[in-house]
Every structure is written in C-alpha cells, then in structure tokens.
Amino acid sequence: MSQLASLTFYHNDDARPVIEAILADNPGVQVLNMPGVVKLDREGDIVIKRTTVEERLGRPWDPQEIHLILISMAGNLDEDDDAFSVSWKHPPPFNRG
Amino acid sequence: MSAKKLGLKQRYAHMTRGLDWETSYQPMDKVFPYDSFEGIKIKDWSAWEDPFRLTMDTYWKFQAEKERKLYAVIDAFAQNNGQTGISDGRYANVLKLFLTGISPAEYQAHRGFAFAGRHLRGVGPRVAAQMQSLDELRHLQTQIHTISHYNKHFDGISEFSHMHDRVWYLSVPKSFFDDARSAGPFEYMIAIGFAFEYVLTNLLFVPFMSGAAYNGDMSTVTFGFSAQSDESRHMTLGIEVIKFLLEQHPDNLPIVQKWVDKWFWRGHRVLGLVAMMMDYMLPKPVMSWKEAWEIYYTQAGGALFQDLARYGLRPPKYADIATAEAEHISHQNWAIFYQYTHAAAFHTWIPDAKHMDWLSEKYPNTFDKYYRPRWEMWGRMAKEGKRFYNMALPQLCQTCQIPMGYTEPGDPTTIAFRSSRFRGETYHFCSDGCKDIFDAEPEKFAQSWLPVHQIFQGNCGGATIPDVLNYYRLANGADNLDYVGSPDEKLWNEWQADKLKTAV
Numbered sequence: 043m044s045q046l047a048s049l050t051f052y053h054n055d056d057a058r059p060v061i062e063a064i065l066a067d068n069p070g071v072q073v074l075n076m077p078g079v080v081k082l083d084r085e086g087d088i089v090i091k092r093t094t095v096e097e098r099l100g101r102p103w104d105p106q107e108i109h110l111i112l113i114s115m116a117g118n119l120d121e122d123d124d125a126f127s128v129s130w131k132h133p134p135p136f137n138r139g
Numbered sequence: 140m141s142a143k144k145l146g147l148k149q150r151y152a153h154m155t156r157g158l159d160w161e162t163s164y165q166p167m168d169k170v171f172p173y174d175s176f177e178g179i180k181i182k183d184w185s186a187w188e189d190p191f192r193l194t195m196d197t198y199w200k201f202q203a204e205k206e207r208k209l210y211a212v213i214d215a216f217a218q219n220n221g222q223t224g225i226s227d228g229r230y231a232n233v234l235k236l237f238l239t240g241i242s243p244a245e246y247q248a249h250r251g252f253a254f255a256g257r258h259l260r261g262v263g264p265r266v267a268a269q270m271q272s273l274d275e276l277r278h279l280q281t282q283i284h285t286i287s288h289y290n291k292h293f294d295g296i297s298e299f300s301h302m303h304d305r306v307w308y309l310s311v312p313k314s315f316f317d318d319a320r321s322a323g324p325f326e327y328m329i330a331i332g333f334a335f336e337y338v339l340t341n342l343l344f345v346p347f348m349s350g351a352a353y354n355g356d357m358s359t360v361t362f363g364f365s366a367q368s369d370e371s372r373h374m375t376l377g378i379e380v381i382k383f384l385l386e387q388h389p390d391n392l393p394i395v396q397k398w399v400d401k402w403f404w405r406g407h408r409v410l411g412l413v414a415m416m417m418d419y420m421l422p423k424p425v426m427s428w429k430e431a432w433e434i435y436y437t438q439a440g441g442a443l444f445q446d447l448a449r450y451g452l453r454p455p456k457y458a459d460i461a462t463a464e465a466e467h468i469s470h471q472n473w474a475i476f477y478q479y480t481h482a483a484a485f486h487t488w489i490p491d492a493k494h495m496d497w498l499s500e501k502y503p504n505t506f507d508k509y510y511r512p513r514w515e516m517w518g519r520m521a522k523e524g525k526r527f528y529n530m531a532l533p534q535l536c537q538t539c540q541i542p543m544g545y546t547e548p549g550d551p552t553t554i555a556f557r558s559s560r561f562r563g564e565t566y567h568f569c570s571d572g573c574k575d576i577f578d579a580e581p582e583k584f585a586q587s588w589l590p591v592h593q594i595f596q597g598n599c600g601g602a603t604i605p606d607v608l609n610y611y612r613l614a615n616g617a618d619n620l621d622y623v624g625s626p627d628e629k630l631w632n633e634w635q636a637d638k639l640k641t642a643v
Contacts, residue, residue: 043441043445044438044441044442045441045442045445045446046438046439046442047442048439050345052364052368076345076346076349076425076426077349077350077352077353077425078348078349078352078353078360078364079345079348079349079352079364081345105147106147106193106197106201109191109193109201109205109368109372110201110204110205110208110368111368112368112371113344113345113364113367113368113370113371114341114344114345114367114370114371114374115371115374115375116439116442116443117442118190118378118446119190119191119375120190121147121190121191121192122146122147122148122192123146123147130442130445130446132449
C-alpha cells in the first residue's frame with residue numbers, strides 16, 4: 043500500500059525557494075494546490091537540502107526556519123544542520139546523530 | 140581561533156538534557172504521582188527523541204516572528220474593513236462556531252499540556268509539552284483577537300466563553316477535552332497529542348482554513364495557518380509519544396491501542412462539526428468533507444498506521460465506519476442545526492440550488508438520494524410559511540453528547556440507537572463506538588453533564604425556550620434563527636448596497 047510522505051507550506055514568498063528545492067531534489071513529488079497552501083506528496087520520503095534552498099535564496103538558510111512556513115506534515119521527521127526530511131522508510135534517509 | 144559552533148543535535152542535547160535531577164527531600168513517586176496509575180511502563184526516559192530539536196531560545200525567536208506576521212495581517216484586515224470583502228454574510232457563522240466551539244478547546248489543550256508537562260518525569264517530553272502548552276494559549280489569544288473584529292459587526296460572538304460552558308452543542312467539544320484532561324498524563328498525550336493532533340486536526344486547520352482564504356477571510360486564514368505551523372511540531376510530538384510508549388514495554392501496547400480506538404472515535408464525532416462547516420457553511424466551498432477525509436484520514440492515516448504496525452498497533456477500531464460516515468455526517472449535522480436553529484448561536488439556511496448541485500457532485504452516492512429531497516421539502520414548507528422547527532428536546536448520546544440523529548451503518552434511513560445498563564440506569568448512545576467507550580469507563584461517563592438532562596432537571600434557567608436562551612446569554616432574534624431575516628443579513632445587504640453606490 044502507498045505510503046506518502048507529505049509537507050504542506052504556506053503559498054508565499056518565504057516558502058517558494060523551499061518548495062522549489064523540494065521539486066529539484068525529490069523526483070516524482072506531487073503538488074496539490076489549495077487556496078493559500080501547497081501540499082507536496084511523495085512516496086516514501088521528502089528531503090529538503092539546505093544547499094539547494096540556499097542556491098535559490100541567495101543567503102544562508104537554517105533548516106529550522108521551516109517553522110515559519112510549514113503548516114502540516116506526514117512521516118517521521120528528521121532534522122540536522124544540513125537537511126530536513128519526512129520519511130516512512132527505516133532507517134530514515136539520513137542517519138540520526 | 141574561536142571554538143567551533145555546536146551542531147544542531149549537540150546544541151539540542153545540551154539545552155534539553157541533564158536539566159532535571161533525582162529528588163532527595165521527597166521520593167520521586169510523590170513528586171510525580173500521576174505517571175504510574177495508568178499502567179504504562181517506562182524503562183528509560185532518556186530514550187525520548189524530539190526530532191524537531193527545538194530549544195526554548197529558538198522557540199521564542201520563531202514564535203515572536205510568527206506573531207509579528209500574524210498581527211500585521213490582523214491590523215491590515217481591520218484597517219481596510221476586510222469584513223466587507225468576505226464572500227457572503229453567511230460566512231461569519233463559521234467564525235461564530237469556531238470561536239464558541241473550538242477556541243475554548245485551545246485553552247483546555249493549553250491547560251492539559253501544562254499538566255502533562257508537569258507530571259511526566261522525563262525531561263524530553265516535559266520540554267515538548269511545555270512548548271505545546273504555550274502554543275495552545277497563543278492559539279486561543281490570536282483567535283480571540285482575530286474574531287473580535289467581527290464581533291464589532293456580527294451577532295452571536297460576544298458571549299463565546301459563557302456559552303461554551305452551557306450551550307447544548309458546545310458541550311460536544313467541551314466534554315471531549317474535559318474527558319482528556321481528567322484522564323492521566325499518558326492518556327492525555329495519546330488523546331490530544333496523537334489521536335487529535337496527528338490524526339485529525341489537519342482536517343480542521345488545512346482544508347477548512349484554505350476555505351477561509353477562498354472566502355476572502357484573510358485574517359482567519361492567517362491565524363489558522365499560524366496555529367497550524369505550531370501544529371506540525373505538535374504532530375511530531377504525537378507520533379513521538381506513541382512510538383516511545385510502544386518501544387518502552389510490550390505491556391503498553393494494549394493500553395495504547397485502547398486509547399487510540401477511544402480517541403479516534405471521539406475525535407471523529409467532534410469533527411463532524413467541521414464537516415458541516417466545510418460542506419454547508421462556507422458560501423464558496425473549497426473541498427468536501429469526504430475529499431478531506433480521503434486525503435487526511437484514509438491516505439495520511441493509512442501511511443501512519445502502516446508504519447506503526449511494526450509495533451503491533453492496528454488502525455483504530457471503527458475507522459471503516461467513520462470512513463463510511465464521511466458520506467453522511469455533514470448532511471445529518473446541518474439538518475440537526477436547521478431543526479434547532481432557535482437554540483443555536485449562529486444562523487442556519489437551506490443551501491441554494493447552486494450549492495445543492497455542488498453537494499450532488501461531491502456526494503454522488505448519497506446527496507440526491509437521501510438529503511436533497513429533505514432540503515427541498517423543508518424549502519417548500521418555509522415558502523408556505525411553515526418553516527420546520529423541532530420543538531422537542533433531543534435525546535443525547537451519553538458519550539459524544541450529540542443529539543441522536545445519526546443513522547445505522549449501511550442504512551441511512553434508520554436512526555441508530557444503542558444502550559447500556561449501569562447501576563440500574565439505562566444510558567443511550569448514537570453508535571457502537573460511543574457505546575464501547577462508555578462500557579469501558581461507565582463510572583466516568585455516567586457523570587456526564589448532558590445539556591438536555593440539565594434543562595429537564597431545572598438547572599438551565601427554566602423550562603421554556605426563552606428561559607434557556609437567557610441562561611445561554613443568547614439574544615433571541617439576533618444570535619439565533621435563519622440567516623434570512625437576521626440583523627446580520629440586513630447589515631450585509633447594506634454593505635453591498637453601499638458598494639454598488641460607490642461603484643456608480
């Protein structure tokens with residue numbers, strides 16, 4: 043059975059580079075647009091890489107800034123200085139410290 | 140050379156662990172008296188993981204930023220008379236139901252997490268519960284501040300707090316949180332942290348708030364998403380708490396499973412109000428309840444319970460019934476409020492032809508067959524001057540406290556009734572789910588404050604409808620009855636006329 047990992051963001055300028063980074067790094071991600079929000083779904087996992095966001099943003103980006111734009115999620119979450127992920131895979135896409 | 144900056148994981152470990160101590164003046168069991176009676180066994184509190192790794196200093200920084208953004212929007216909305224730009228005057232009624240029914244529950248959640256934070260002896264969950272307690276208080280405050288602007292113009296809002304403790308349908312969310320808060324701290328964490336926050340609140344805060352955006356309510360969508368941005372942290376806490384309990388000891392599984400079953404069903408019943416808000420109360424609907432249930436329960440819940448199966452946990456009991464009810468629940472709930480509009484603190488209406496067509500499209504299996512004929516009949520009766528009011532007080536379900544208006548699984552033409560005997564009394568239920576919950580804890584649920592029983596016992600201001608409305612502080616002829624003919628409608632029509640004049 044399908045297990046979608048999911049992230050939902052505000053549809054605004056702060057979230058746009060993060061959404062673009064997800065589209066770039068996660069092949070097969072599905073986009074559901076609703077008024078005011080964007081829901082991104084992908085089988086198994088979604089990873090946000092700091093460097094990909096920074097390329098688009100043109101400034102340093104702390105993955106914890108995601109708190110300002112993230113509305114909802116599905117999956118087991120992992121976060122460190124370089125990436126943020128939600129996943130149903132075991133082990134997760136990058137190891138826990 | 141300066142010292143190397145600590146990584147996020149190290150920083151989190153330093154800022155959250157080793158902050159507690161073994162007590163010496165009093166035994167630990169006396170300091171934490173509530174974390175053993177529920178039967179949950181914890182071998183190692185330090186195994187708790189908080190994947191967001193949010194420390195208090197970062198928490199304040201992000202929350203302050205969220206507040207600045209939110210209040211800028213609220214101010215702009217008020218300064219620009221945003222209330223005149225909503226899709227229709229009817230829209231304000233979802234805010235009335237939200238503020239009277241849901242915002243006080245945010246306050247209950249604040250108190251519940253403060254309690255859980257105090258009484259769980261592991262430092263990881265205590266930090267997380269403390270943050271969530273503060274979040275919930277913020278949600279209440281921002282909701283009051285946002286909706287207070289509507290209170291300047293629309294009826295049915297000003298007595299929300301007084302009403303929450305008294306009005307019949309508000310006892311549904313109130314008793315839900317009373318039940319959770321009078322449980323032990325572990326059950327509370329599964330009830331609110333897991334079942335409600337992870338499995339169910341998306342249904343309220345994502346598609347419904349998206350609906351607020353679609354209906355021109357910039358201020359509500361902003362508080363909704365601002366609250367929901369805390370919610371993703373809460374969801375993570377919920378999933379962490381259940382994994383932690385299941386990993387700690389095999390004996391925890393049956394206890395946790397019983398709570399998951401109970402709180403899924405209770406949450407499903409409470410969210411029936413949201414189903415009705417989405418399908419009937421948004422003048423411009425955005426997504427049907429059934430579609431939202433498919434995305435947020437069937438898909439998201441399916442993935443979650445598939446993951447948790449490795450601990451032996453199965454999906455909640457009666458999830459199949461809840462999914463089947465997604466075809467019916469909004470229609471049945473709005474029909475209850477239509478019949479009892481004289482005792483509700485918001486306005487009701489019969490959906491217009493265009494809206495009914497939308498419902499037919501979204502509910503091809505049920506709307507035209509079971510629900511459209513009833514709305515059309517009530518519409519004809521209203522035209523003939525015989526608008527239907529149900530003047531009998533309804534029998535309430537002892538567990539969820541909703542009037543017994545729901546139908547049998549698989550037979551939408553027969554009302555479902557269940558009952559149990561306890562200490563010589565008969566108790567009534569709307570469903571097998573609610574009956575099971577009572578049967579597992581009859582001593583608790585036999586004490587329920589049921590609004591209809593309280594009216595009959597003479598505890599609600601008197602025996603007539605005006606007496607009871609007075610007790611509710613519900614202004615007859617303004618707060619209640621149909622939207623058509625209400626002071627709200629008159630005001631809305633004046634605003635529209637003004638706009639036309641300005642346009643000319």
